Amino acid sequence: MWKRMIHTVSGFIERPFPKDALIENRYKVIDIIGAGSYGFCYLVVDQTDHEIKVLKTLRLHKRITDSGKSSFEFEKKLLASIEHQGFPQYFEEGVHKGIPFYTMEYLNGKNFEQLIFIEGKNFSEKEVFLIASQLLQLIGHLHDRQIIHRDIRIPNVIVADSTIRLIDFGLARKLNQLDATKRKWKRDLRKEINPQADFYGLGHFLLFLLYSDFPLPNDKKERSWEEELSISSGAKHIIRRLLQIEPEYENCRQIETDILEVI
Template sequence: MMILKPIVLAFSSLVDKELTPGEKMNERYIIDKFLGMGSYGHSYLVYDSYLEKKVVLKLVRFHKRITKKGIQIHQYEIEILKSLQHSSFPTVFDEGMWGRIPFFTMEFIHGKTFEQLIFTEGQRFTEEESLLYGLKLLERIEYLHQRGIVHRDLRIPNLMLEGEDLKVIDFGLAKWLSHTDNKKRDLKSEISPQADYFQLGHFLLFLLYSNYETTGSEKERPWDEELSLSTETNQLIKRLLQVEKPFETINELKACFLFAVNKGRNKHVTF
């Protein structure tokens, strides 16, 4: 099976030819440009001639659309996005088939990902700024968890800034929340709130490292030694990453987060 997988992926890449700008789909969508490829789909910026605006169109990749699980994941993403009524998540407009290829369209967000902001534009985030953006992400996470959804892919390519609003995109790995305990497990793949908390911790580290300077000659050290952080922020991240006791409830996490955010501030931030 392990030998077969690279062959299937290689064949999938040959079958899934990139659509060209100007190409029209279903007499409605005009391809503008290719946006990117995920494990489950190809995304394009297209002009929707019915809605008379640009939207994002997501096509299921070949190696996923030939499996029952791949189609289920596609339907999961649509179902989950349709259940969300919040400006920080994309709105679904249409779904259907292009020949034998399932697709759906959603709102195009006019912003930049944190990956672009950090690695392309060189933007730096202070500890305070990092915590404030982390708090915004926590608000989005709480909204999802209250609706029984865990995102499971809160990486910097899937988190965007549109003005000052933090947007969450790409729900390809999202699942309905399962009832599990909070013991230490495989936090990269599990379906529980802890998976999103774990990625929130990594989001904070990416922002904090944007402001870290090195000559390149120093010996690599653990993040809590390289970064000069307050005791409160340090403990927050360690608990998010389950290096120390994990958060058992969202309220406990919010209280710890706000304590770190408001440390030394004249005007206190509330959740």
């Protein structure tokens, strides 16, 4: 109840930086490109090198809690520790009028939410699993470093320069790290701190892509994805294991082996 009140009051008080605002006499705001429960993301121009970058700030209701501040610090350190072209490059941190921020690489591309729901793009089964194979390489890179992303969703997967990129480490955690925000009475497979959490997210990501090529039914009868989607038995097997309907995958290599068979 108390947290909900803080969130509501903060929503009335807090205002994002306006267009053309100059942050720390260096970053000029072009536009706001994201507003989540943890932070605002802005497209900015760095006045020192004239490069377009992304600047992320911590929301007010998170700044007034120790857990919110520590999560933001952890997110910065985590992103800074990853040096791979599949993820945004971390640049620097700072504080503007008491608001902590950090900057990172701007990925000039489109996420799968935009591709599916705005551009109406369809993906065949083969295309879906080719994309899955690329995304799995990024998930595997994180898992090899004991990092669980915990937010594999269509808004967080981007196609930039014909390459799959993964963004948003706000919910990422180190393997075996305790999660202070976890509610014991409600299990959320996607938010657990284990590899299977990312595999579960990957399963739902694949379903979104597969449904992009699904014609709307004439009747309104509710059916399962297995009944509605005309996909191969191998594809169904992969998704069932990702969603833990069948025995779960233990690692990315097992998934990659099954994906190669489907492709």
